[in-house]
Amino acid sequence: ETGVTQSPTHLIKTRGQQVTLRCSSQSGHNTVSWYQQALGQGPQFIFQYYREEENGRGNFPPRFSGLQFPNYSSELNVNALELDDSALYLCASSDALRGRGTGELFFGEGSRLTVL
Amino acid sequence: RKEVEQDPGPFNVPEGATVAFNCTYSNSASQSFFWYRQDCRKEPKLLMSVYSSGNEDGRFTAQLNRASQYISLLIRDSKLSDSATYLCVVTNNAGNMLTFGGGTRLMVKP
Numbered sequence: 001e002t003g004v005t006q007s008p009t010h011l012i013k014t015r016g017q018q019v020t021l022r023c024s025s026q027s028g029h030n031t032v033s034w035y036q037q038a039l040g041q042g043p044q045f046i047f048q049y050y051r052e053e054e055n056g057r058g059n060f061p062p063r064f065s066g067l068q069f070p071n072y073s074s075e076l077n078v079n080a081l082e083l084d085d086s087a088l089y090l091c092a093s094s095d096a097l098r099g100r101g102t103g104e105l106f107f108g109e110g111s112r113l114t115v116l
Numbered sequence: 117r118k119e120v121e122q123d124p125g126p127f128n129v130p131e132g133a134t135v136a137f138n139c140t141y142s143n144s145a146s147q148s149f150f151w152y153r154q155d156c157r158k159e160p161k162l163l164m165s166v167y168s169s170g171n172e173d174g175r176f177t178a179q180l181n182r183a184s185q186y187i188s189l190l191i192r193d194s195k196l197s198d199s200a201t202y203l204c205v206v207t208n209n210a211g212n213m214l215t216f217g218g219g220t221r222l223m224v225k226p
Contacts, residue, residue, distance in 0.1 A: 040218075041218055107161070109158070
């Protein structure tokens with residue numbers, strides 16, 4: 001058990017809809033990263049939040065957005081869903097100083113999104 | 117070209133075998149390197165860090181060649197429980213963003 005919890009675990013949406021995924025980070029961790037993992041692929045970095053500010057972003061369009069709250073929990077929002085957004089969305093927390101990383105991410109079990 | 121490339125496998129090996137996985141990365145400014153393990157339908161977990169001098173953790177040995185931008189993982193005396201996908205991971209030069217390879221699937225058979 002990593003102490004990172006995600007909700008919901010599974011959900012089904014249709015094209016054009018919007019979705020919000022939630023993540024509670026491990027106690028004491030101030031950094032949250034979100035990854036998208038398509039079937040048979042490695043996780044792809046979406047973005048990272050450190051102390052409520054975006055601290056890096058991968059190659060994802062603006063319809064992928066996020067938030068981090070004062071308690072370091074986080075949300076991932078995806079607007080105008082497309083079929084290719086179907087994937088496992090992983091949240092990972094870490095205790096990293098800004099601009100430096102430890103490399104050890106503690107992942108939640110993920111939210112599996114299916115877009116029909 | 118992908119930033120981190122791995123042979124997807126699968127590698128099918130008998131128990132007790134030695135197996136090696138390779139990984140190449142494109143960003144020469146990458147700062148840190150890791151191997152993660154992901155079991156089927158589970159989240160990735162850190163297996164070990166990779167250092168230029170090479171490092172060992174029990175049956176697992178990791179090597180880094182910065183000049184060739186190449187990382188390896190050697191597993192000796194394979195166990196059934198080693199069956200998983202092994203993900204090669206590289207950080208950016210700031211060290212705050214991890215890039216994962218596509219993973220190499222290992223299946224250890226009795």
